[in-house]
Amino acid sequence: MAELRNLVLVLGDQLDLEAAAFDGFDAAHDAVWMAEVAEESTHVWSSKPRSVMFLAAMRHFAQALRAAGRPLHPMRLDDPTNQGSLAAQLQADIERLRPARLVMTAPGDWRVLQAIKDVAQAHGLPLEIREDRHFYGSVREFAAHARGRKSLRMEYFYREMRKRHGVLMQGEQPEGGQWNFDADNREAFGAAGPGSVPPRAVFEPDAMTREVIALVEARLADHPGRLDDFAWPVSREQALVALQRFVTERLPLFGRYQDAMWPGEPWLHHAHLSAALNLKLLNPREVVDAAVAAYRAGAAPLASVEGFVRQILGWREYVRGIYWTRMPGYAELNTLDAQEDLPAWYWTGATDMACLRDAIGQTLQHGYAHHIQRLMVTGLFALMYGVQPQQVHAWYLAVYVDAVEWVELPNTLGMSQYADGGLMASKPYVATGKYIQRMSPYCKGCRYDPAQRSGDAACPFTTLYWDFLMKHEAALAGNPRMALQVKNVARLNDGQKQAIRERASAIRRGEVR
Incomplete structure (x- = not known):
C-alpha cells in the first residue's frame, strides 16, 4: 500500500467539499476519514430526529466525496468492527492506515477537539487544525x-x-x-x-x-x-x-x-x-x-x-x-446556583401547561422549535424553576436537529439560563405567563390562569416568576434592566409571599405540572 500522506478528518458537522481541510488534497496521497459512532448519540441522550439528521447527512456527504474522487475510509454505525467512540475509532484506523499526518478543519465541540488531540499525541502524529472558513470571522x-x-x-x-x-x-x-x-x-x-x-x-x-x-x-x-x-x-x-x-x-x-x-x-x-x-x-x-x-x-x-x-x-x-x-470553563458556570433536576416531562411533553406541551411535543416530533419557544417557553420555565444549567444544556443539545455545542451551549447557559452572570445577556429573561398569553393563544386552552400567582389555578410560569424575583432580589436589585421588576416584590405582603413560595414548592415537587 502506498504511504498515506494526509488523513483528512471530517466530522458530522463539517459536510463541506470546500472546507479548508481539503486545501491541497491529492487523491494519490491523501484520504478522508469519517466515522459514525454511538458515542455521539449517547454522551447526551440524542433524540432520534437529531441522530438521523447527522447520520443521513454524513452518508450523503460520503457519496459526494466519492463522486468528487476523494478516497474515503468510512466507518458505519452498524459495522461490527465499530469501536463506539470517535477517539477509539480514530486510534484503530490510525494503526491500520498509518498516515504521516492528520488534517482537519477546526471542530465545533471542545470535547471532540480534545479527544482528537489526545489520539494524535498518543501516536506521535502531527495534527494540523485549519481555520473554519464557513464563518464570516475568526x-x-x-x-x-x-x-x-x-x-x-x-x-x-x-x-x-x-x-x-x-x-x-x-x-x-x-x-x-x-x-x-x-x-x-x-x-x-x-x-x-x-x-x-x-x-x-x-x-x-x-x-x-x-x-x-x-x-x-x-x-x-x-x-x-x-x-x-x-x-x-x-x-x-x-x-x-x-x-x-x-x-x-x-x-x-x-x-x-x-x-x-x-x-x-x-x-x-x-x-x-x-x-x-x-x-x-x-x-x-x-x-x-x-x-x-x-x-x-x-x-x-x-x-x-x-x-x-x-x-x-x-x-x-x-x-x-x-x-x-x-471554554472549557464556560460549560461549568452556574451564577444563580440553580440545582433542581430537569423535570422528567421535558422528555415526554406530558404536562398540563399548554404552551410547554405544544413546544416540547413538536420538539420531540420534529427536532425543532423556533427561538422564542426555546428562550421564552422551555428555557424560561427551566430558568425560573431553578434547573441546574448543565442539565438544561444537555437537553437542548440532545433534542434539536441543529444542535452543535458551539452554538447551543452559549445560547442555553448564557442567553437562556443566565448562568454566565450577564456576560451575554444584560438581564435574566424572566416573565410571567402574561408574556405567553400576549404572544400566543395557548392560555385560552390551558387549565392555568396567567393572571394568578398563587392558588390551584395559578399559572406555574407566573408563580415561578415571583418566586424567582424573591429568591434573587438582592442580586438583581443592582441590575438597571431588572430594577422595576424587582421593586414590585416590595408590593407583596408576607402572606402573598408565603403563598407564592408554597405554590412554587408544590411545582418543584411535581404536584403541579
Missing part, C-alpha cells in the same frame, strides 16, 4: 473585539460585522438609517391566527435516509423523539432548495412574526435552515446574500431581512466567539 478576530470590554453585547459586535463585510450598508451608514428594526418586528398574530402560511420545504427520505431511519429505530429505540415524518434536508442540493423556498415564500413576513407562536403550527414564517447551516450544507454568506438580494429586488421588506441577517451575521458569529474564547 475566533481570533472575536477575541480582539472582546479584549478590554466590560460587557460583550451582541449589538456592538453585530454593527462591526455589518461594517466590515458591507452587509445592508449605505457607505458608513446602515441601510434604512437604523441598525435594527425591532419596532417593526415581533408582532403577535391576531385573533384569527396566522392565516395561510406557506408549507415548509419537505424532503421525502430517499433509500439512504430510510436506511438510517431504520438503523436509528433499531439501535436507539429507547431514545426520545419520532421519525414518522422526518423530512429535513440532508444534502447540499436539498439545503439549497430549502434556502430558495424560505427566501421566496417566508422571508417577507419573517421579521413581523418572528416571535409569534400558535398551537399546532411549528413552522410559521421561520427559515428552518439552522441545521443545514450548522452541518455546513449551506454557507452563511450565500444565505445572507440571498436574503439581501430579495430586499434589493423589492421582494422582502428591510425589517424582515435585517432581522434575519442579524441572526446569522450577528448572533451566530457572536455565540461562536463566546464559546471558543471562554
Whole structure:
C-alpha cells in the first residue's frame, strides 16, 4: 500500500467539499476519514430526529466525496468492527492506515477537539487544525473585539460585522438609517391566527435516509423523539432548495412574526435552515446574500431581512466567539446556583401547561422549535424553576436537529439560563405567563390562569416568576434592566409571599405540572 500522506478528518458537522481541510488534497496521497459512532448519540441522550439528521447527512456527504474522487475510509454505525467512540475509532484506523499526518478543519465541540488531540499525541502524529472558513470571522478576530470590554453585547459586535463585510450598508451608514428594526418586528398574530402560511420545504427520505431511519429505530429505540415524518434536508442540493423556498415564500413576513407562536403550527414564517447551516450544507454568506438580494429586488421588506441577517451575521458569529474564547470553563458556570433536576416531562411533553406541551411535543416530533419557544417557553420555565444549567444544556443539545455545542451551549447557559452572570445577556429573561398569553393563544386552552400567582389555578410560569424575583432580589436589585421588576416584590405582603413560595414548592415537587 502506498504511504498515506494526509488523513483528512471530517466530522458530522463539517459536510463541506470546500472546507479548508481539503486545501491541497491529492487523491494519490491523501484520504478522508469519517466515522459514525454511538458515542455521539449517547454522551447526551440524542433524540432520534437529531441522530438521523447527522447520520443521513454524513452518508450523503460520503457519496459526494466519492463522486468528487476523494478516497474515503468510512466507518458505519452498524459495522461490527465499530469501536463506539470517535477517539477509539480514530486510534484503530490510525494503526491500520498509518498516515504521516492528520488534517482537519477546526471542530465545533471542545470535547471532540480534545479527544482528537489526545489520539494524535498518543501516536506521535502531527495534527494540523485549519481555520473554519464557513464563518464570516475568526475566533481570533472575536477575541480582539472582546479584549478590554466590560460587557460583550451582541449589538456592538453585530454593527462591526455589518461594517466590515458591507452587509445592508449605505457607505458608513446602515441601510434604512437604523441598525435594527425591532419596532417593526415581533408582532403577535391576531385573533384569527396566522392565516395561510406557506408549507415548509419537505424532503421525502430517499433509500439512504430510510436506511438510517431504520438503523436509528433499531439501535436507539429507547431514545426520545419520532421519525414518522422526518423530512429535513440532508444534502447540499436539498439545503439549497430549502434556502430558495424560505427566501421566496417566508422571508417577507419573517421579521413581523418572528416571535409569534400558535398551537399546532411549528413552522410559521421561520427559515428552518439552522441545521443545514450548522452541518455546513449551506454557507452563511450565500444565505445572507440571498436574503439581501430579495430586499434589493423589492421582494422582502428591510425589517424582515435585517432581522434575519442579524441572526446569522450577528448572533451566530457572536455565540461562536463566546464559546471558543471562554471554554472549557464556560460549560461549568452556574451564577444563580440553580440545582433542581430537569423535570422528567421535558422528555415526554406530558404536562398540563399548554404552551410547554405544544413546544416540547413538536420538539420531540420534529427536532425543532423556533427561538422564542426555546428562550421564552422551555428555557424560561427551566430558568425560573431553578434547573441546574448543565442539565438544561444537555437537553437542548440532545433534542434539536441543529444542535452543535458551539452554538447551543452559549445560547442555553448564557442567553437562556443566565448562568454566565450577564456576560451575554444584560438581564435574566424572566416573565410571567402574561408574556405567553400576549404572544400566543395557548392560555385560552390551558387549565392555568396567567393572571394568578398563587392558588390551584395559578399559572406555574407566573408563580415561578415571583418566586424567582424573591429568591434573587438582592442580586438583581443592582441590575438597571431588572430594577422595576424587582421593586414590585416590595408590593407583596408576607402572606402573598408565603403563598407564592408554597405554590412554587408544590411545582418543584411535581404536584403541579
